[in-house]
Amino acid sequence: MNKNKFLSIFFSLVGIVSFNSCSDYLDVENLSNTAEKQQFDSAADTFSALVGVYNSIMGDNTYGQRMNLILTQAGDDLRTSGDYNANDRRGISCFGAVPTNTELLRPFLDTYAGIERANLVIKNIPISPVYQTGSETDKRLMDRYLGEALTLRAQFYYDLIKNWGDVPFQEIPSADLSSVYLPKTDRDIIYDKILDDLAKAATLVPWRSEGGTTAQRISKAAVKGLRARIALARAGYSLRRNPQLMMQGSNPQKYYQIAYDECKDIINSGQHSLNPSYEGLFRTLHTNSQDTSNEIIFAVGAFGGNSRTDSKIGYYNGLRHDDTDWKSSGGINAIPTYFYEFSKYDLRRDVNIAIFRVSTSKQEDLQTSINWNDGKFRKSWTSITGTSQNLGIDWPLLRYSDILLMYAEADNELHNGASQDAMNAVLAVRQRAYTGNLGQVGTIPTDKIGFFNYIVKERMLEFGGEGLRKYDLIRWNLLEAKINETRQKLTNFMNGTGAYANVPEYIFYKKPSSSVSNYTPSKTAQQNVLDIDFYVNGIAKADVFYSPNQSVATPSGYTKINWRLAMTQAYISGDPIKSYAYYFQPNKKELLPIALDVINSNYNLTQDYGY
Structure with a gap:
């Protein structure tokens, strides 16, 4: 397959990753139709195919660095270090990225590679001979694998939409397509499809206590939590193609209800709770030790010391070390x-x-x-x-504190103000942060606007450095306002006023x-x-x-x-090299441009959003 063909369908070579043990991934290999059927003729072989789907969310190009640490900048909390360059990571943080930016191509393509792998699993499990001749235990395992594949595919599409808006939508393997040159599909159509997929997946995947599942594997709470997150995105604002404006999704109350119901199910399940120590929670990610509270509902695993399955979390970002023992860059x-x-x-x-x-x-x-x-x-x-x-630091893709705050947000929208349950959810997060000084927690407002603004700030404090802030501000249609507000705060900071x-x-x-x-x-x-x-x-x-x-x-x-x-x-405004968010433009820069190589290889694909 030549490079143009590869790029035109946006998917990596049709293949499955097989492995020798639960933590030993091998290279992708092309499969013929016969090999494809053989890959799914047992629960064990199907599991190795599922591992290939998980593999697509790991490594430098996705949640090992680019998808979580580079594409997520900047909001009103953090920014990429260094001087602006339109063609690298700093261009993204300054909202000046161009289609030739070197950070854009691989996250896009590798995410579609994950979708291709997921599509193969989703297609082949229902037609597998295991369903005809396998044991009841194997059939339950196959159902679980199907639910996990549906969930991972939903995550992949969510990652594409939040960064690029409308994208080509494919729910069958590339070999089954009549044409590989797919146009864009409206994001609301994709959102509705993956929300339905997640509703199905929730019936197939067990709770953590039922399935012996660690945080690195999808559980029922992970499915429901992701469904809540996507529902809030569907209810919120996004930059549309026509007209090119930030607009709210249709029928938002329907999606707030989905988020509310899913979060409430997780809260009532008793499967997860807040870790008593905010810092201790993140230390467990560094040592691969068990978070006994199960606050981390789903984490992207990292291991192997390579760019495909490991992460640069803690080296690229985080506390800067100039010493030779812990050398790291503080990016x-x-x-x-x-x-x-x-x-x-x-x-x-x-x-x-x-x-x-x-x-x-x-x-x-x-x-x-x-x-x-x-x-x-x-x-x-x-x-x-x-x-x-x-x-080898895992990425916390979903935490229980997020469930509590999403629940409170949805409750406030549905009931025109915060219920006592919503107040309690926020208070639990807040009290952990003030352990030893509970008298300083302060008063939580109960009116709709006041409570919403409280949530906006509390999420800022709780999830700093976890890649959520920019996307939260976009779905609330607050990115422009918060950038302007931050510039004013920086001016006041400079002047001491x-x-x-x-x-x-x-x-x-x-x-x-x-x-x-x-x-x-x-x-x-x-x-x-x-x-x-x-x-x-x-x-x-x-x-x-x-x-x-x-x-x-x-x-x-x-x-x-x-x-x-x-x-x-110069830091605040006026310097195109140094200034915070200098190139931000409302109704344009809420989304990234698609990499030029991708655009050039599909005549049905448009750039849009003024790029």
């Missing part, structure tokens, strides 16, 4: 005002945002406000040292002697921050970020770090 920066969205009592602040980097001598070097990183994923929380980029009147211009801290290493990864993220020797000048150490400077002169032995003073007008 995502926190927008300075994001730090101040958290109160000083919120334990999520120091997990989500790393205000220091680790020096070559393993010391905590405090950074200026424009150089903070996201902090939820840290190489030093793994057992892997050296320069390795593949760390409004909410930032008491933010210091600079902070002094004392570096340890060159022979002392003061970064200890076994300590909590909060303790790492408090271990820094700040010059406090009579105030509590925890208040140093919230107190205006008392003295201009640098105290003896201390280093001066610009805090507010690091913010410049």
